[in-house]
Amino acid sequence: MANKVCVIGAGASGLLAAISAKNHGADVYILERNQKIGKKILATGNGRCNYTNVDATEYNYNHPRFVKNIFEQFGPDKTLQFFESLGIVPKIEEEGKTYPLSEQSSSIVDVLGFEIEKLSIKVLFEQLVNDIEKNKNGYIIRTQSQTFYADKVIIATGGMALPKSGSDGIGYKLAKRVGHKITNVFPALVKLELDYPYLKQMDGVKIKVQAELIYLDEVIHSEYGDVLFTKYGISGPTILQISRKANELLQNKQQAYIRVKLIEHLDYKDLLQRFKMLQDKSIEMALIGLIPKKLIHPILKESGMKYFNETVKNISGKQINIIINLLFDWRFLIIGSKGFDDAQVTAGGVDIEDIDSMTLESKISKGIYFTGEVLDIDALCGGYNLQWAWSSGYIAGKYAGN
Ligand SMILES: Cc1cc2nc3c(=O)[nH]c(=O)nc-3n(C[C@H](O)[C@H](O)[C@H](O)COP(=O)(O)OP(=O)(O)OC[C@H]3O[C@@H](n4cnc5c(N)ncnc54)[C@H](O)[C@@H]3O)c2cc1C
Known part of the structure; x- marks a missing residue:
């Protein structure tokens, strides 16, 4: 039978x-x-x-x-x-x-x-x-x-x-x-929540970047593609891919960061050159055309700048260095993720x-x-x-x- x-x-x-x-x-x-x-x-x-x-x-x-x-x-x-x-x-x-x-x-x-x-x-x-x-x-x-x-x-x-x-x-x-x-x-393949003070300002910005998961100062997962900043954190196809390992680390009570590399095709020297060329502009204006406008204030605040109308030529080399480094290495502490309602897989x-x-x-x-x-x-x-x-x-x- x-x-x-x-x-x-x-x-x-x-x-x-x-x-x-x-x-x-x-x-x-x-x-x-x-x-x-x-x-x-x-x-x-x-x-x-x-x-x-x-x-x-x-x-x-x-x-x-x-x-x-x-x-x-x-x-x-x-x-x-x-x-x-x-x-x-x-x-x-x-x-x-x-x-x-x-x-x-x-x-x-x-x-x-x-x-x-x-x-x-x-x-x-x-x-x-x-x-x-x-x-x-x-x-x-x-x-x-x-x-x-x-x-x-x-x-x-x-x-x-x-x-x-x-x-x-x-x-x-x-x-x-x-x-x-x-x-x-x-939850895996899910949006990540970040602890970052300027997320509200960055909400809605979509960029194509290299996004990396950083743990103990090492890159443990890297993806290139669309990233979307939101009020609570970060999403987009690249982030979904990174989220599996990120959530695993969080489950084990480990600290991990998302690193976003905002600048492609230009290196440190190119940016230094750019700031020299635009030295009579405010630092805020000098970033226009390089990164999305909604990210300019957060980057400058993160770099420790108080006055965004400061003329580039009056800004110390050390400060310019901090700004340039941030453009290549902007880190966000991951504190969680959305739940199963939003996840694609368990x-x-x-x-x-x-x-x-x-x-x-x-x-x-x-x-x-x-x-x-x-x-x-x-x-x-x-x-x-x-x-x-x-x-x-x-x-x-x-x-x-x-
Ligand atoms: C939004 C979204 C997009 C996705 N896109 C892709 C994609 O493009 N490619 C890809 O490879 N994967 C994708 N996935 C993942 C993929 O859909 C799942 O991994 C896959 O469907 C799992 O198949 P499954 O049979 O295990 O479970 P499911 O497809 O979830 O099926 C389980 C079934 O069991 C039934 N059930 C549960 N409990 C009981 C019960 N007690 N009694 C009776 N019935 C019950 C449910 O109603 C359901 O019909 C996506 C997932 C989501 C959420």
């Missing part, structure tokens, strides 16, 4: 798990708390769904050895093929980021939905699973209104990022119920120590499998997190279904 497999969660990894389990011979059903499938997928890639990264390897993840075993069985290549077989034409952009040619996240949800229907996989909506219990025949799964049974259960409930999509961390409770430990969980989750890295089956509770973000696996922006969801979903479905 076919294995009866219950998949909890109709998100990215759950949908792949269900399709894979069915294709490997199981009798599959999905329990989903929402009224439709793939709610979070719709929000991905700014509505375009960066569904994979053709260059993704295990080294893009926090636990490469664990991911390697899964990618060797079902990696980005097989994912591309799988989605092409469903009708998705890949559009590969810079750094391997891959989108459907339609540039619509809904295309991914539509083709997965079609496949689920084609395979006659039952999806039961508005079923919030709140308990799992082992009995001698398999598992009892309880929702707020009903009780279900299965030989195998795939927990595909996601992490805590964007809780309004349905992934609010309840999966951790289910994991604990079947004996699993949860590592420290915190760092931490079900401890991988207790999971078989070939099959994604629990080592503690046989017949339970975990996929996607509920596990302690995450990566930067760029299609890697969805790639993990597809790969882990496919593999868990395969072994649960067999």
Whole structure:
């Protein structure tokens, strides 16, 4: 008789798990708390769904050895093929980021939905699973209104990022119920909060710069691209990438800074030359045309200047030196980040120590499998997190279904 497999969660990894389990011979059903499938997928890639990264390897993840075993069985290549077989034409952009040619996240949800229907996989909506219990025949799964049974259960409930999509961390409770430990969980790919007195003045300034994470005076992560100053701190694609390590340091009560390099293509000597040329202007005017206007007062205040109308030629060489150095090395103390409502991914989750890295089956509770973000696996922006969801979903479905 076919294995009866219950998949909890109709998100990215759950949908792949269900399709894979069915294709490997199981009798599959999905329990989903929402009224439709793939709610979070719709929000991905700014509505375009960066569904994979053709260059993704295990080294893009926090636990490469664990991911390697899964990618060797079902990696980005097989994912591309799988989605092409469903009708998705890949559009590969810079750094391997891959989108459907339609540039619509809904295309991914539509083709997965079609496949689920084609395979006659039952999806039961508005079923919030709140308990799992082992009995001698398999598992009892309880929702707020009903009780279900299965030989195998795939927990595909996601992490805590964007809780309004349905992934609010309840999966951790289910994991604990079947004996699993949860590592420290915190938001990643998220805006950072800074302690800086002039943020209000800088609010709304968007610049393309080199932004670096500084810890113990060393650069530990560097990104080039858009940075946006806000009332509370700093955001933009570069900052999201830096935020994973920044938040990890904060979790460990460490002090870290964001360093912004405002000036490109000019060096210290060029700037000295500029100030010499503009020596009859006020220092404020001498910075116009070099950096955004809203940043001029904060930079001058930070440098210790009191009077912004001071003529350049009357300013000491030491003071000019401080200003120039700040233009290349402006540091902001990181004091926190926005929460899970704003985060794109969850760092931490079900401890991988207790999971078989070939099959994604629990080592503690046989017949339970975990996929996607509920596990302690995450990566930067760029299609890697969805790639993990597809790969882990496919593999868990395969072994649960067999
Ligand atoms: C705004 C945003 C943009 C993103 N963009 C990208 C991108 O472009 N590329 C990329 O690679 N990654 C992106 N990500 C990350 C990516 O979406 C996730 O890593 C991925 O969706 C995780 O898949 P999952 O299956 O683990 O969980 P989810 O997709 O979160 O699915 C979990 C499902 O389980 C259901 N569920 C939860 N608990 C229960 C329960 N107790 N009972 C029943 N159902 C339950 C939820 O309702 C949900 O449907 C983005 C994330 C966000 C928030």
